[in-house]
Amino acid sequence: MVLLLASKAAGLSAPFYFKQAVDALAAGGSTAAALHAAAFALLLSGGCRVVAGLAKELQGPIFAPVSQDAGRRVAFYTFAHVLGLGLQFHLNRKTGALSRMLERGARSVAMIFRAIVFTFVPTALELAAVCVILARAFHPRVSALVLATFACYAAYTVALTWVAAGIRRRVKELDNEITGKAVDALLNFETVKLFDNGTLEVRQYDTSLTAYQRSVVRLDYAAAALNAGQAFILAAGMTGVMLAAALTPGVVTGAAGAAAGAITAGDLVMIQGLLLQLWAPLQFLGWFYRELRQSLVDMEDLFTLLRTPSRLPEGGRELPAAPLADTHGADAAPAPGASLNGSGAAQQPGAPSAPAAAAAAAEEALGERRCSNGAASTSGSSGNRSAASSSSSAPSRRGLRLELRDARFGYGGKEGRQVLKGVSLVAEPGESIAIVGPSGSGKSTMLRLLVRLYDCDEGQVLLNGVDVRELRQDSLRAAVAVVPQDTVLFNDTILHNVAYGQPGASMAAVRAAASAAKLDAAVVRMPAGWGTVVGERGLKLSGGEKQRVAIARAFLRQPRLLICDEATSALDTATERGIQASLRELAAGRTAVFVAHRLSTVQACDRIYVLSDGQVAEQGTHQELMAVRGLYWEMWNLQLAEQELEGHLHTGEGDDGAPPPAQQQQQALQGNQQRRPAELAGDSSSSSEDEGGLPRPADASAGLRER
Ligand SMILES: Nc1ncnc2c1ncn2[C@@H]1O[C@H](COP(=O)(O)OP(=O)(O)OP(=O)(O)O)[C@@H](O)[C@H]1O
Numbered sequence: 001m002v003l004l005l006a007s008k009a010a011g012l013s014a015p016f017y018f019k020q021a022v023d024a025l026a027a028g029g030s031t032a033a034a035l036h037a038a039a040f041a042l043l044l045s046g047g048c049r050v051v052a053g054l055a056k057e058l059q060g061p062i063f064a065p066v067s068q069d070a071g072r073r074v075a076f077y078t079f080a081h082v083l084g085l086g087l088q089f090h091l092n093r094k095t096g097a098l099s100r101m102l103e104r105g106a107r108s109v110a111m112i113f114r115a116i117v118f119t120f121v122p123t124a125l126e127l128a129a130v131c132v133i134l135a136r137a138f139h140p141r142v143s144a145l146v147l148a149t150f151a152c153y154a155a156y157t158v159a160l161t162w163v164a165a166g167i168r169r170r171v172k173e174l175d176n177e178i179t180g181k182a183v184d185a186l187l188n189f190e191t192v193k194l195f196d197n198g199t200l201e202v203r204q205y206d207t208s209l210t211a212y213q214r215s216v217v218r219l220d221y222a223a224a225a226l227n228a229g230q231a232f233i234l235a236a237g238m239t240g241v242m243l244a245a246a247l248t249p250g251v252v253t254g255a256a257g258a259a260a261g262a263i264t265a266g267d268l269v270m271i272q273g274l275l276l277q278l279w280a281p282l283q284f285l286g287w288f289y290r291e292l293r294q295s296l297v298d299m300e301d302l303f304t305l306l307r308t309p310s311r312l313p314e315g316g317r318e319l320p321a322a323p324l325a326d327t328h329g330a331d332a333a334p335a336p337g338a339s340l341n342g343s344g345a346a347q348q349p350g351a352p353s354a355p356a357a358a359a360a361a362a363e364e365a366l367g368e369r370r371c372s373n374g375a376a377s378t379s380g381s382s383g384n385r386s387a388a389s390s391s392s393s394a395p396s397r398r399g400l401r402l403e404l405r406d407a408r409f410g411y412g413g414k415e416g417r418q419v420l421k422g423v424s425l426v427a428e429p430g431e432s433i434a435i436v437g438p439s440g441s442g443k444s445t446m447l448r449l450l451v452r453l454y455d456c457d458e459g460q461v462l463l464n465g466v467d468v469r470e471l472r473q474d475s476l477r478a479a480v481a482v483v484p485q486d487t488v489l490f491n492d493t494i495l496h497n498v499a500y501g502q503p504g505a506s507m508a509a510v511r512a513a514a515s516a517a518k519l520d521a522a523v524v525r526m527p528a529g530w531g532t533v534v535g536e537r538g539l540k541l542s543g544g545e546k547q548r549v550a551i552a553r554a555f556l557r558q559p560r561l562l563i564c565d566e567a568t569s570a571l572d573t574a575t576e577r578g579i580q581a582s583l584r585e586l587a588a589g590r591t592a593v594f595v596a597h598r599l600s601t602v603q604a605c606d607r608i609y610v611l612s613d614g615q616v617a618e619q620g621t622h623q624e625l626m627a628v629r630g631l632y633w634e635m636w637n638l639q640l641a642e643q644e645l646e647g648h649l650h651t652g653e654g655d656d657g658a659p660p661p662a663q664q665q666q667q668a669l670q671g672n673q674q675r676r677p678a679e680l681a682g683d684s685s686s687s688s689e690d691e692g693g694l695p696r697p698a699d700a701s702a703g704l705r706e707r
Pocket of ligand 1 (some may be wrong): 445
């Protein structure tokens with residue numbers, strides 16, 4: 001502010017001294033005294049200009065950190081806000097357009113700061129000072145003319161800028177569209193190539209480019225009209241003010257030799273000097289105003305973005321170390337094995353009682369086979385409840401209790417189509433549960449509720465007895481690791497991508513996690529080892545390697561809740577086996593939820609929930625569900641038939657002398673029933689890698705997949 005005032009004061013003084021020099025020469029001719037007076041005045045005038053210039057230039061570096069900091073803060077808060085917005089927002093957005101919006105928004109803020117501090121405030125100060133000077137030296141009418149010129153200039157600038165802003169908005173939309181299209185095509189490069197749609201993409205790109213080009217030309221026309229009009233107004237204003245000053249009657253300037261009612265040559269020079277000084281920033285004022293308008297247009301999107309509320313308000317509670325006592329209360333979700341489906345209705349109406357009894361008998365025979373009960377959903381015995389509570393009485397140190405209570409959800413809110421229509425399920429600490437069901441039944445949606453990417457419309461998701469909405473999101477996320485179906489990696493080194501599971505982890509921890517996920521061998525083979533860059537979205541890695549990176553991240557995270565969303569569905573049998581073994585190792589002792597299409601991969605889970613049309617249609621162990629002969633049984637047989645068909649097509653029946661798949665599956669089921677509890681709990685020390693353990697491809701799966 002001191003520099004600003006110094007700059008303006010010195011700048012306004014310069015024309016005064018200049019006027020004195022001119023008057024001295026005009027009055028004294030070439031006498032020595034006149035020349036000395038003129039030289040002295042000129043030196044003072046020059047000194048003032050030097051001070052004004054220096055003070056002005058110093059403002060820039062002093063203010064730069066402030067304006068840059070403002071831009072940085074806006075970028076920081078906006079980016080943090082965007083990352084905090086829900087999944088639905090990110091599913092709807094266009095990546096390229098959003099990144100441009102962030103970039104331009106932050107730049108606009110720095111621009112607006114500079115415009116206010118360097119142009120609007122100094123010009124307003126200077127205008128006021130010039131008006132006062134002219135009113136006192138000549139007549140208020142002269143000042144009024146300056147103000148009128150200024151008002152015309154401002155009005156014209158605002159009007160033309162308003163028109164230009166509309167065009168600019170269109171230019172910006174098209175710019176976003178172009179970037180969005182290019183980014184989309186580049187991200188989907190493989191698809192574009194495979195479908196040979198390069199020409200189509202380029203044509204679409206060019207259509208947008210042409211529209212952009214037309215709008216930019218219109219913007220140039222508007223800018224030219226603005227500049228020409230502004231120049232005319234300023235020239236006319238200057239002439240008017242000079243004439244008014246010259247013709248103002250009764251003005252006595254005190255200049256020696258000047259007749260009453262006239263002004264001296266020095267006065268005219270001073271007026272022109274003052275006006276030129278005032279008009280100079282006005283040229284920039286117009287430019288700045290245009291920039292300001294454009295910046296405001298750019299910022300509109302940013303403000304809209306910042307106003308977009310997060311649909312997932314932050315909770316304040318820490319995730320408890322152990323399940324809270326009241327989670328087993330009377331209103332809790334049906335305990336594992338209770339005879340209710342998700343909607344609270346009796347399960348499998350009309351299901352034969354014999355299979356249920358058989359299932360119960362099988363359960364009895366299996367004894368302590370599982371770490372919790374897993375009675376058939378049709379059994380409904382109270383004994384199963386006690387089994388559940390006995391399992392939870394010795395919870396895993398690392399696991400947590402997961403519960404969905406009558407969860408209802410639709411992507412369009414309560415009014416939209418309901419995807420989940422009252423789902424209830426429980427996983428006790430240390431248990432592994434599976435969610436299976438037809439495509440579109442809501443399995444992935446349910447997982448999203450578990451990790452709070454969405455909130456239920458009704459009902460609750462509870463972790464250790466606390467509603468996830470009450471939990472601090474960092475506390476919730478720290479406890480969870482997700483191994484997704486499609487692992488997308490950062491375009492960075494493999495080391496960075498694995499360490500992302502636990503930022504700040506030591507190299508030794510990263511190596512250990514990679515080794516546990518059987519990724520180490522792949523890393524050794526890579527050209528630059530841990531420093532190998534994996535390409536955009538990890539395109540340089542195979543599907544299996546990407547999955548292993550995801551599993552290594554999960555190992556590094558040491559989660560209490562492991563979630564696998566069809567983590568191995570896209571892999572070949574050998575890779576799938578290896579990855580299943582890694583997952584089994586990771587899941588041991590933790591609470592784990594597996595979503596799978598291939599039933600063979602989850603048959604050893606403690607409990608399997610069968611989702612159908614957004615509801616739990618069946619629940620129980622693999623054997624129990626098979627005994628019920630319901631939806632699960634149908635799905636199993638369908639997959640078996642498909643595998644048999646594939647087997648026939650590929651190898652011909654019995655080529656390898658192996659028993660037919662149905663027989664293999666039967667053998668596998670029998671083998672599975674006789675397996676010891678430790679094996680089924682994933683104790684790798686007591687079983688080979690492909691035997692026993694949690695979501696393992698049991699022998700039956702070998703029957704299903706390997707012929
Ligand atoms: N972001 C979304 N917005 C709107 N609808 C969605 C969204 N995601 C999923 N859906 C819809 O919700 C329903 C359930 O989808 P979901 O992905 O949960 O099914 P799924 O059982 O996991 O299917 P799949 O086995 O094929 O992966 C589907 O009809 C799907 O079209």
